Amino acid sequence: MATHTNNSAPNHSAPNSSNSNNNSNNNSNNNNSNNSSSNKSSSNKNATDTASASHLADQLPKLGFGVGLRSCHFEWLLKNDLNPAALNPVERPVDWFEIISENFMDNHGFAHYMLDRVRERYPIVMHGVSLSIGSSDPLNWNYLTKLNALIQGIQPAWVSDHICWTGISGVNTHDLLPLPYTEESLRHVIQRVNEVQDFLQRPLVLENPSSYLQFQQSELTEPEFINALCAETGCGLLLDVNNVFVSSFNHGFDAEEYIRALPHKQIVQMHLAGPTHCGSHIIDTHDTEVPRQVWQLYQLAQQLTPECSTLLEWDANIPEFPQLVSELNKARQALTGELPGKELHYQPAQQNSGPVVSTPAHHNLQAHNLNEHHNLNEHRNLDEHYNLDEYRYAEAE
């Protein structure tokens, strides 16, 4: 595969390269009405080519209940679930795993070895945090080329990222920053989603963000923005139920109304997580159990999008794998009509333990990579006496 220079559009790999070339820093000045029709044309073609005109949720598999693959669980997985000697193939603790795409780009070490082992047994979904689909910087073709290479290697069920931007002028904040919901932003994101889908030759799935501010100039609600984006590009929606809860509190909108207003046939996946209440606002920390309010919204979302693939995110203070699975199993319980979890309230005493940081999973996994290796070094059995190939499930079969 050709390697593109960073921030330069591909010459031949991207079918829609003419659009890519238009995508300069000042494209936000002139990509409205005139470009709109060409974008729409590209969009329709794109949707036909990659997702087809029918609904994406009907085309992608229903994966069931999954968790994020995190390095602190590698050892447990090796010793239990991926160990043929301890395995009952019928009883898998989870149905699928989601990986943070960026953590496996340029990473050829133990993490990649583990991913290969997990892939032998489970479906994988790739979830990115650096696409920066809403940035007015040019698309990063170096990033997209590496993303595509990982896709070819992993063959994920689908590929997702966020409706956000992560940086400007080449600087990456490594945060998921909010967009103003304007016609200009919408046209900009539509154009770029089309370019990315053309390049990757597959539909993108994009996640609604959690946010802590709104822009005065926004003309559309978030659901209106998402509906238009999905309709014009054929992209899918990853509905983060916790993000809806967080943003609804921070901005004072009705979370149920928000969920009812979404394009349900385009929802291919749901995220669940636990946030932190800071009194005046809630931060999306992914560091605790899913609160009851989120389970309530999840029940509604599942009524509107039955059997939608569900993933539990937990990225700080990560529990042992069995406890993580117990939390995931509450999602199964929620679908029977029971309402699990505890109400999230502001507890001032807990706020004295330190600053609260929203935690994109990307960061967390990198930190745990280091810890993981510390742990493995302590357990010398994996070091000198263990043959990692013993854990090759597929070979053992």
Add this chain to the structure above:
Amino acid sequence: MQKLNELQHWFGRAVIRRELDYDTLLETIVDNEQLSAERRLGVYAEGYQLRLLECMRAEYACLDALLSRELFDRFALNYLSARPSTSYTLFDLGGEFALFLANTRPPMPEGSEQQTAMKMPEQLAQLERYRVMSIRGKGSEHSEIPTLDATILLFQPNFLFKRTDTSFVMATDFDFSPAIEAVDNDQQPDFPEQKSQHLLIYRQGYRVKLMTLEPWQALFLQSCDGHYSWQAQQHLVSEQLQLSGGDLLSQLITWLPQMVSMGVLELVEQEGTIGSQKAVFSMI
């Protein structure tokens, strides 16, 4: 109304550089009783700094423990301010920290004890960076490692070796190994003893390890770039360190196969000679 591009530049300056224009703030961000516009923007600004700082603490855990949190954070925040991330991956975030520490080290008399002491942070940062690079490299776990021995080497003076992408050699003025081991075991490290040494950072079976090297071993490994035959390297080391060629040869022919079996070195396939290399192995 600001264009998207203008708004994102304004937002970036406020979050990354903490340059806040209050007039624009109220025109741009919804302000209400629940939370002011400034505090709303502050969630992103604080999150930006703390998130990246956490990454630096995780990557440079031993330096963080030795310097104290306050001093480490000051170094790290200065670094992040001088070199904000321009990469899609946080793996690149701390890539130039050791260089930054070296470039910002206060001037001291050359060769003085103070100068050596001041080099501790940059040397430890380099060592910790190599460890992370070693964790993520391709390594040799999936390679077919040839079985080399002294006889093969003596028959093949033109074999080329290079370090795998998980192997690094560095000279240090401190014995860092006990401190690294302490942090790996979640213990507070003692300040490292001042001691000049050569260190090998390498990966075997996906585990990153440290090994002290003799000067001739360090020089030999440093010159293993796949361009010179091991015999030419032997002459270079012998000349530079004023060692007897015969003594060096006798040590190399037993040590070099160990380096290959440990995944530190790999044999470079030479055009036209690969067949002969394989033939030699099969004969043995």
